[in-house]
Amino acid sequence: MTFKPCAIIPSRNHHRATGAIVRALRSSGLAVFIVDDGSDEPARSALERLHAPDDGIVVHRLNIGRGKGGAVIEGFGLADAAGFTHAVQVDADGQHDLSALGNLLAKAQANPESLIVGSPEFDNSMPAGRRMGRWITHFWVCIELRSLRVVDTMCGFRVYPLSHTLALLRDECVGLGMEFDTEILVRLAWRAVRPLLVPVRVSYPTENTSNFDLIWDNWRITKMHTRLILTMLVQLLPRLPKRRDGARQSDHWSEISECGMYWGLRFSAAVYRLAGLRTCLAALLPVILYFYVTKVQQRVASRLFLSRAFIAQGRNAEPNWIDVFRHFQNFARNAVETFGAWVDGGQSKHVEISNSGEIERLAASCQGIILIVSHFGNAELSRAMLEREQRSRIAFLVHTRHAENYNRILRRFCADAAVNAIQVDEIGPESIIALKGLVERGHWVAIAGDRTPVRAGHRVSRVRFLGHDAPFPQGPYVLAHLLECPVYLMFCVRTAGGHRIHFERFSDRIDLPPGDKDKAITVLVERYARRLEASCLLDPFQWYNFYDFWTPAVSFPSYR
Numbered sequence: 001m002t003f004k005p006c007a008i009i010p011s012r013n014h015h016r017a018t019g020a021i022v023r024a025l026r027s028s029g030l031a032v033f034i035v036d037d038g039s040d041e042p043a044r045s046a047l048e049r050l051h052a053p054d055d056g057i058v059v060h061r062l063n064i065g066r067g068k069g070g071a072v073i074e075g076f077g078l079a080d081a082a083g084f085t086h087a088v089q090v091d092a093d094g095q096h097d098l099s100a101l102g103n104l105l106a107k108a109q110a111n112p113e114s115l116i117v118g119s120p121e122f123d124n125s126m127p128a129g130r131r132m133g134r135w136i137t138h139f140w141v142c143i144e145l146r147s148l149r150v151v152d153t154m155c156g157f158r159v160y161p162l163s164h165t166l167a168l169l170r171d172e173c174v175g176l177g178m179e180f181d182t183e184i185l186v187r188l189a190w191r192a193v194r195p196l197l198v199p200v201r202v203s204y205p206t207e208n209t210s211n212f213d214l215i216w217d218n219w220r221i222t223k224m225h226t227r228l229i230l231t232m233l234v235q236l237l238p239r240l241p242k243r244r245d246g247a248r249q250s251d252h253w254s255e256i257s258e259c260g261m262y263w264g265l266r267f268s269a270a271v272y273r274l275a276g277l278r279t280c281l282a283a284l285l286p287v288i289l290y291f292y293v294t295k296v297q298q299r300v301a302s303r304l305f306l307s308r309a310f311i312a313q314g315r316n317a318e319p320n321w322i323d324v325f326r327h328f329q330n331f332a333r334n335a336v337e338t339f340g341a342w343v344d345g346g347q348s349k350h351v352e353i354s355n356s357g358e359i360e361r362l363a364a365s366c367q368g369i370i371l372i373v374s375h376f377g378n379a380e381l382s383r384a385m386l387e388r389e390q391r392s393r394i395a396f397l398v399h400t401r402h403a404e405n406y407n408r409i410l411r412r413f414c415a416d417a418a419v420n421a422i423q424v425d426e427i428g429p430e431s432i433i434a435l436k437g438l439v440e441r442g443h444w445v446a447i448a449g450d451r452t453p454v455r456a457g458h459r460v461s462r463v464r465f466l467g468h469d470a471p472f473p474q475g476p477y478v479l480a481h482l483l484e485c486p487v488y489l490m491f492c493v494r495t496a497g498g499h500r501i502h503f504e505r506f507s508d509r510i511d512l513p514p515g516d517k518d519k520a521i522t523v524l525v526e527r528y529a530r531r532l533e534a535s536c537l538l539d540p541f542q543w544y545n546f547y548d549f550w551t552p553a554v555s556f557p558s559y560r
Helices: 018-029 045-047 068-081 098-110 130-145 163-172 180-190 218-238 251-274 276-285 285-294 296-313 321-343 356-365 379-383 402-413 429-440 477-481 517-537
Strands: 004-013 033-036 057-062 086-090 115-122 159-160 195-202 351-353 369-373 394-398 421-423 445-450 460-465 468-473 487-495 498-507
Touching: 004 018, 004 068, 004 460, 018 086, 018 098, 018 296, 033 045, 033 068, 045 057, 045 195, 057 068, 068 086, 068 130, 068 180, 086 098, 098 115, 098 159, 098 195, 115 180, 130 180, 130 218, 130 421, 159 163, 163 180, 180 195, 180 218, 251 276, 251 321, 276 285, 276 321, 285 296, 285 321, 296 321, 296 517, 321 369, 321 379, 321 477, 369 477, 429 445, 460 517, 468 517, 477 487, 477 517, 487 517, 498 517
Parallel strands: 004 033, 004 086, 033 057, 115 195, 351 498, 369 445, 369 487, 394 421, 394 445
Antiparallel strands: 086 159, 115 159, 460 468, 487 498
16 A cells, blocks of 8 residues: 555644644645634634645635534545545644654554554643543443453544545444544454554643533443444344255345335335325334434534525524434435335325426437436436336436345335336446447436446536535536437426426537537536526425535445
């Protein structure tokens, strides 16, 4: 593994020592990313004055505080997008003796696959309560790591290997508050990323202000250790016994998830048929509450999106927990309404289709098109409410094998419900030839316009969305150019009286000039982003991308 390190400083209302920390890091040749986690004045202005990209110092502000872990994760994204392989985390309060930085970096370069952690040597300035709290955490971490070797997991002076860390964050939920330092170390250790120790002197400056909330942060740390202990116990459970024919029962996660999904849909279908939508949603309330409580990153992503949408709407209010919970409820309702449309054949749905004449014309002419859908509204309900001949023409490009399991389950309830999904990890010559054949036969190739590619490095255009630059995929427009067919947009919006499907022409044909394709694509992406933004502002609670849409590199797991 190559070694190209940078430094990340998460800061919330700390600024007195930050300038000296930055100078020490720059003197060691490290580029510095300061992530301002929603600081108030005077810290906000003091941190802004440190911004000097030409001198290797970038100050990135989060208008809504995400917690220490959220700020560090944001820094990981910035570092990865800039091409760095390792990130030195340095707390902004000046507690750590930076003379240990050389040893920390040397250890990281010699062990690039490991997590290098500061092993603190405290002086007499350490408060007694902090000392007790650390030893309690040491006790639980020894159990979680199943080792008597004491590793100080709360020290915020360490070097992360970004590839392993980002892989973990894509797959698992990690607490975003003060529990972050401990939880990510334990979870990385479970993935065989060894924590290696480097001694560092630590003092508590007399003028230091702490962001540690005695009640709430201790509660978050308690929940974090509970999660880790339960996860560890599950890992230690023996494998399920083999069947008599020698095969293991439910030894693959997809079989387990399919079984759970099947019985969940059976339950939802029974409640929906017997008592209708409202009762079904009431029955699912414990499930919604469970996801709201346990999906930390999705809650943060929801609040960030709603905050930017509220500002764009002109509201003078920040989203609160009720707004975020309503967002989660809307997503559940979205799923139930979709399933209900297949269960009762759409008979209970009042759906108005705008431009229905154009849909009928395309169906009659056997014209193939690119259909750009989004995670706003209910694209699946749109498909359910089209005429059978029309919806049979839609082929969805998907990037996940989960669609195959979902298809099998839907077929058990309604044969027409199964999605014509085309698994595409990467668009290549063979994929283009196959899609070209579909379009020539009159199929509508559907692709999401608001979900960036699965594989890092694939091209995106960053355009303004709700007041901030966001990455949108270039794939739909490149595909339309190669397939030489018209492009349409489709949104399905919940209204007071039911639903309304918007079906509209985006372009008769997309021709990209050979000289400056990126610029031409960006113009198209800007048009799409403006249209999507207009829809989102009508009802922000109908947009279901539950990850930080604006972060360049780290995408939180989403519900779809």
